[in-house]
Amino acid sequence: xxxxxxxxxxxxxxxxxxxxxxxxxxxxxxxxxxxxxxxxxxxxxxxxxxxxxxxxxxxxxxxxxxxxxxxxxxxxxxxxxxxxxxxxxxxxxxxxxxxxxxxxxxxxxxxxxxxxxxxxxxxxxxxxxxxxxxxxxxxxxxxxxxxxxxxxxxxxxxxxxxxxxxxxxxxxxxxxxxxxxxxxxxxxxxxxxxxxxxxxxxxxxxxxxxxxxxxxxxxxxxxxxxxxxxxxxxxxxxxxxxxxxxxxxxxxxxxxxxxxxxxxxxxxxxxxxxxxxxxxx
Numbered sequence: 162x163x164x165x166x167x168x169x170x171x172x173x174x175x176x177x178x179x180x181x182x183x184x185x186x187x188x189x190x191x192x193x194x195x196x197x198x199x200x201x202x203x204x205x206x207x208x209x210x211x212x213x214x215x216x217x218x219x220x221x222x223x224x225x226x227x228x229x230x231x232x233x234x235x236x237x238x239x240x241x242x243x244x245x246x247x248x249x250x251x252x253x254x255x256x257x258x259x260x261x262x263x264x265x266x267x268x269x270x271x272x273x274x275x276x277x278x279x280x281x282x283x284x285x286x287x288x289x290x291x292x293x294x295x296x297x298x299x300x301x302x303x304x305x306x307x308x309x310x311x312x313x314x315x316x317x318x319x320x321x322x323x324x325x326x327x328x329x330x331x332x333x334x335x336x337x338x339x340x341x342x343x344x345x346x347x348x349x350x351x352x353x354x355x356x357x358x359x360x361x362x363x364x365x366x367x368x369x370x371x372x373x374x375x376x377x378x379x380x381x382x383x384x385x386x387x388x389x390x391x392x393x394x395x396x397x398x399x400x401x402x403x404x405x406x407x408x409x410x411x412x413x414x415x416x417x418x419x420x421x422x423x424x425x426x427x428x429x430x431x432x433x434x435x436x437x438x439x440x441x442x
Contacts, residue, residue, distance in 0.1 A: 162276050163301040165192065173277075173303035175313075177213065177246060180277070180306045184253035187276040194253035196275040199414050202262040204281070206406040207391060208316060212279055213243040215314050215389055216307035222392045224441075231396075231440040235406070236421075236428035244410055244420040251414065259414045271296060279305055281318060282381045286357025289375060302377040304384060317388035319359070398438050405430045 165187055166173065174180035180195070188194030197209040214221065219239030224230030234240060255261060255269060267284050269275045271294035291297040304313040322343065324336045342348060349362045353371060359381070360366045366382035393399050406427050413423035435441035 162187075162192075162273075162296060162299055164299045165276050166301070173301065174306045175304075176309060177217065177306045181246075181250060181253075183277065184250060188253040192273065193255045193258075193269070193275050194277070195250055196254050196258060196261060196266050196269060196278045197247060197250065198262060198266065199247070199254070199258040199411070200260050200262045200265075201407045201411040203403060203407065204263060205410055206403055207318075208281065209247060209279060210243050210406070210410060211316055211391060212305055212314075213246050214239055216305060216311050217242060218308065218311055219243060226392065226396050226440060229440065229442045231435055233428055233431040233435070235431060236424040240424045241420045244413060244423060247410075248414060248420060259411060270300075282359050282377065282384070283357070285375055285377050285381075289357075289377070302380040304380065312387055313384075315384040315388045317385070317390040319361070396438075396440070398434055398440075401434055402431055405434070 166183070169183075169186055171183050171186065174183050184194030186194070198204040199209075211221070217239050219237060220234055223232045223234060251258065255265075255274070261269070263281075266275070266278060266280060267287060270278060270280075270284075271288050273295045285302075287293045288300055289297050294300075305315055307313040322340065324333060324340065328336065344361070346362055346364055349360060349365045350368060350371065352358045353360050353365055354374070357375065360371075360378065363382065365371065366378050366385075368378075372378050391399075393402050409418075409423040409426045409430075412418055413420055418426075432441060
């Protein structure tokens with residue numbers, strides 16, 4: 162919220178300490194100083210915890226996912242600290258943030274009840290649309306914070322598209338033509354303008370007319386250039402692993418266990434899943 166930050170004499174946080182300090186200063190009965198995915202929800206681990214984890218020096222996995230040494234580091238000091246950072250933000254978040262998923266955060270921010278949060282770029286459409294948002298002209302964007310000496314890195318999400326290997330050979334040329342059209346400059350520009358999907362071409366991020374309409378695009382390009390793909394997203398067990406993490410982290414946020422215990426529980430369960438899959442011995 163540019164207006165709230167300006168009124169408080171604040172700049173967007175560059176470090177996590179600054180993020181917490183801004184949350185404390187901006188928090189009031191009417192507006193939460195910050196928010197995050199606190200529910201047992203896909204993005205609790207993949208957005209809020211993982212963004213903090215990799216920007217304070219964390220490395221999620223060691224070894225080769227196709228070998229026998231793919232070992233998690235969830236219970237590392239960085240893993241515990243990243244979860245504790247979320248716990249420490251609870252006093253400045255919405256009172257029921259432990260039930261907040263994607264929709265609750267978008268609704269809370271667009272109705273002016275949240276001062277700052279880290280989120281997928283896809284929410285830019287509804288938040289910057291004056292018909293859907295009360296803060297369309299008051300919203301700014303910035304790179305995610307990071308510890309001193311660490312790179313501000315976002316999470317690389319996205320959707321895949323391709324031609325199945327076993328598809329009808331007679332149809333592959335037509336399928337390739339369709340892919341070429343779907344991923345063309347013209348189609349990408351249209352999709353961003355019409356539906357505010359994430360841009361996937363540099364030319365779209367830099368399009369002057371689109372930037373005027375969606376001023377977050379230059380910052381989103383910077384984020385895309387340093388973004389990190391979650392290494393477990395490349396294996397079949399990803400959703401099972403992610404579910405475990407969200408359950409344990411949500412339990413910590415609601416006060417059922419501390420951060421160290423939550424991370425230890427995740428570590429133990431992940432190791433079991435990876436051993437069963439033959440990725441760890």
